[in-house]
Amino acid sequence: MANTPYPESYYAASANPAPPRPALQDDVETDVCVIGAGYTGLSSALFLLENGFKVTVLEAAKVGFGASGRNGGQIVNSYSRDIDVIERSVGPQQAQLLGNMAFEGGRIIRERVAKYQIQCDLKDGGVFAALTAKQMGHLESQKRLWERFGHSQLELLDQRRIREVVACEEYVGGMLDMSGGHIHPLNLALGEAAAVESLGGVIYEQSPAVRIERGASPVVHTPQGKVRAKFIIVAGNAYLGNLVPELAAKSMPCGTQVIATEPLGDELAHSLLPQDYCVEDCNYLLDYYRLTGDKRLIFGGGVVYGARDPANIEAIIRPKMLKAFPQLKDVKIDYAWTGNFLLTLSRLPQVGRLGDNIYYSQGCSGHGVTYTHLAGKVLAEALRGQAERFDAFADLPHYPFPGGQLLRTPFAAMGAWYYGLRDKLGF
Numbered sequence: 001m002a003n004t005p006y007p008e009s010y011y012a013a014s015a016n017p018a019p020p021r022p023a024l025q026d027d028v029e030t031d032v033c034v035i036g037a038g039y040t041g042l043s044s045a046l047f048l049l050e051n052g053f054k055v056t057v058l059e060a061a062k063v064g065f066g067a068s069g070r071n072g073g074q075i076v077n078s079y080s081r082d083i084d085v086i087e088r089s090v091g092p093q094q095a096q097l098l099g100n101m102a103f104e105g106g107r108i109i110r111e112r113v114a115k116y117q118i119q120c121d122l123k124d125g126g127v128f129a130a131l132t133a134k135q136m137g138h139l140e141s142q143k144r145l146w147e148r149f150g151h152s153q154l155e156l157l158d159q160r161r162i163r164e165v166v167a168c169e170e171y172v173g174g175m176l177d178m179s180g181g182h183i184h185p186l187n188l189a190l191g192e193a194a195a196v197e198s199l200g201g202v203i204y205e206q207s208p209a210v211r212i213e214r215g216a217s218p219v220v221h222t223p224q225g226k227v228r229a230k231f232i233i234v235a236g237n238a239y240l241g242n243l244v245p246e247l248a249a250k251s252m253p254c255g256t257q258v259i260a261t262e263p264l265g266d267e268l269a270h271s272l273l274p275q276d277y278c279v280e281d282c283n284y285l286l287d288y289y290r291l292t293g294d295k296r297l298i299f300g301g302g303v304v305y306g307a308r309d310p311a312n313i314e315a316i317i318r319p320k321m322l323k324a325f326p327q328l329k330d331v332k333i334d335y336a337w338t339g340n341f342l343l344t345l346s347r348l349p350q351v352g353r354l355g356d357n358i359y360y361s362q363g364c365s366g367h368g369v370t371y372t373h374l375a376g377k378v379l380a381e382a383l384r385g386q387a388e389r390f391d392a393f394a395d396l397p398h399y400p401f402p403g404g405q406l407l408r409t410p411f412a413a414m415g416a417w418y419y420g421l422r423d424k425l426g427f
Contacts, residue, residue, distance in 0.1 A: 003206055004061035009337040010260035010296065011069055011186035016119060018063065018190045024204040024225035030056040032383065033220050033229035035209045035243075038068035039368065040361050041235035042192040043108070043376020049199040051384060056227050057201060058220060060208035064189030066239045067368060070339030072258060072288045072300045074278045075109060075181040076126060077151065078102040080347040080365035084145055089346075090396065097392040099149040101378075105370030106179050108377060109188070116198070118191030121293035125277035126180025129162065129171045135282040139175040153178040166279050167272050168324045182278040182290045185369065209236075209243055218357055231383055234360035237368075238340035244360070249400050250350060251363045253340045257313045258300035259321065260292065260335040261328065269295040272325060287320050297321070297328070303366075313338055341366050344398060349375065351393035359383065361393075 006012035032048055034041040037059035045055045059065070079086070083102055087095035113122050130136040143154050157165065157174040165176065193203055204222075212232065213219040220227045234244055238253040264272070269291050273279070278290035287301035299321040310316055313336035322329055344350055344363035349371055351361045359382060361375040375393075382390035 004065065006062055006065060006069065006186075007337055007339075008335070009070060009258075010292065010298065010335040011184060013335065014184070014292075014294070016187050016190055018193070021059075021063070021203050021205040024058065024207040024222045024227070026225050027228070028056060028202075028225070029228045030054050030202075031229065032056070032231045032233060033058065033218075033227040034233045034235055035220060036060075036066075036235035036237065036239070037063040037189070037193060037203055037205070038066050038235065038237065039189060039192070039372035040237065040375050041233065042068075042189060042196060043373045044233050044235060044379045045196045045201050045376075046112070046192060046199070047377050047380035048383065049196060049201050051380065053383070055196070055201045056229070057196065057203040058207045058209050058222060058227065059203060059205045060236075060239065062205050063193040063203065064186045066237060067339050067341045068189045068372070069186035070258070070337060071185050071341075071369060072278075072298060073182045073185045073290060073369075074126060074280065074288055075106045075183065075369055076280065076367060077106055077177060077180060077370060078146070078367070079349065079371060080367035082142065082145065083149060086348070086396075094392055094395060097389060101374055101389060101392075102149060103146075103151050103179060104377075105372070105374040106181070108373040109183070109370065112192060112195065112373070113188070116191060116195040118188060118195070120187040120191060121184045122181065123183075123276050123278075124178055124181040125275060126177045126182070127157070127162070127165055127174050127277050127279045128177070129166065129168070129174040129279055129281045131170055131172065131281055131283065133172060136173045138282065139173070143175055151179070165273070165275050165277055167274075167327075170324060171281075176277070180278070183369075184293065212243065212358070214355060214358065216357075230357065232358045233379055234358065234362070237362050237364070238342040240362070244354070246354065247350070247360060247362060250344060250398050252343045254303050254343045254366075255310075255338045255340050256300060256366070257302045257310060257317050257336070257338050258298060259314055259317045259333050261297045261299075262332040262334045264295050264297060264331065266295060268327075269297070271327075272297065287324065289321070289324070296334070297325075297331075299324075310338065341368060345400070346396070346398060348396050348398075349393060350398050351375065351378070351390065351396075353382075353394070
């Protein structure tokens with residue numbers, strides 16, 4: 001049977017030790033079968049186990065293999081489309097529920113790290129950096145919006161103040177969110193998997209779900225075994241493939257690229273980011289970066305629609321890094337990798353139920369670290385019969401990409417080109 005290892009990345013190279021987990025080779029029964037051992041699946045499993053469910057997790061490769069173990073490692077609040085956009089789409093009542101949840105994911109991460117003593121280099125503080133006066137105006141509006149929903153750990157940064165937190169001459173200002181922050185994402189996933197197992201949950205790796213037999217007692221089939229369950233949670237996101245055709249039609253895998261420098265040393269690292277905050281700019285096609293625990297700079301950006309892997313990731317991302325930090329021109333890049341996230345047309349997550357017993361959450365649209373942890377709690381609540389928060393997400397309108405699967409990639413790329421041009425021209 002094929003053994004799928006982690007892709008080569010800084011995270012895989014610096015991952016905490018983890019036990020080998022077997023592939024499923026038997027027929028088992030459980031209360032809930034979770035498909036996918038990324039953040040959504042692990043968060044769901046943890047909340048369910050804490051509430052007395054018997055849980056089995058199937059992972060096609062290894063824990064955190066997908067976006068959960070390859071992302072920029074930034075704890076960013078709210079959704080890829082903010083609460084004001086949601087409010088215009090669905091009205092104030094549903095928006096209020098979603099707005100109240102917009103800052104919960106980061107709290108869940110911190111609670112998990114503390115409760116289960118997860119070693120993942122957790123640091124507080126995230127900066128949104130404005131490149132233009134228009135972007136700064138947007139941050140001022142965003143601060144008022146977030147404060148309306150009770151989020152108070154925010155500080156607007158003028159040009160002088162942002163120079164104190166990031167040594168980049170490009171920015172005219174920004175906003176600091178002290179409830180944001182950053183983590184080693186793969187180590188967070190590995191710690192959550194260990195927590196699942198400490199509560200009696202079972203995780204099978206190298207066990208892709210190849211078929212779901214729907215019905216009153218659904219069965220998930222893998223190449224060498226099967227799981228009969230009362231409920232199924234589908235949490236494969238960009239790596240789900242066509243297992244559930246209804247979900248594939250309304251989403252598109254996209255690739256993002258990340259590099260990690262050689263260790264910079266304390267002095268140079270401190271000069272770039274004196275408070276060790278993470279940073280993302282306010283462009284539509286944004287750049288993001290942070291320091292690691294061993295003082296490397298992780299820098300990411302760019303989107304490849306349709307999830308193709310570029311031939312030379314460093315050639316795409318290094319110029320972006322040097323534009324922000326020309327002082328790194330002689331610094332070596334030790335790691336370069338790509339990973340897929342799942343984009344929806346609305347850029348809002350898709351949550352729902354198929355029949356009476358198959359639940360799903362997908363389509364974080366690049367905003368997944370915090371949302372996925374919230375999603376796990378919301379899915380677990382729904383399985384316990386508390387569906388109000390689940391329904392707030394499930395009632396969001398979603399549509400297939402125009403042109404179907406054949407044309408969704410070029411249409412999305414055209415849209416990205418348009419917004420990228422707006423970024424460059426300062427519109």
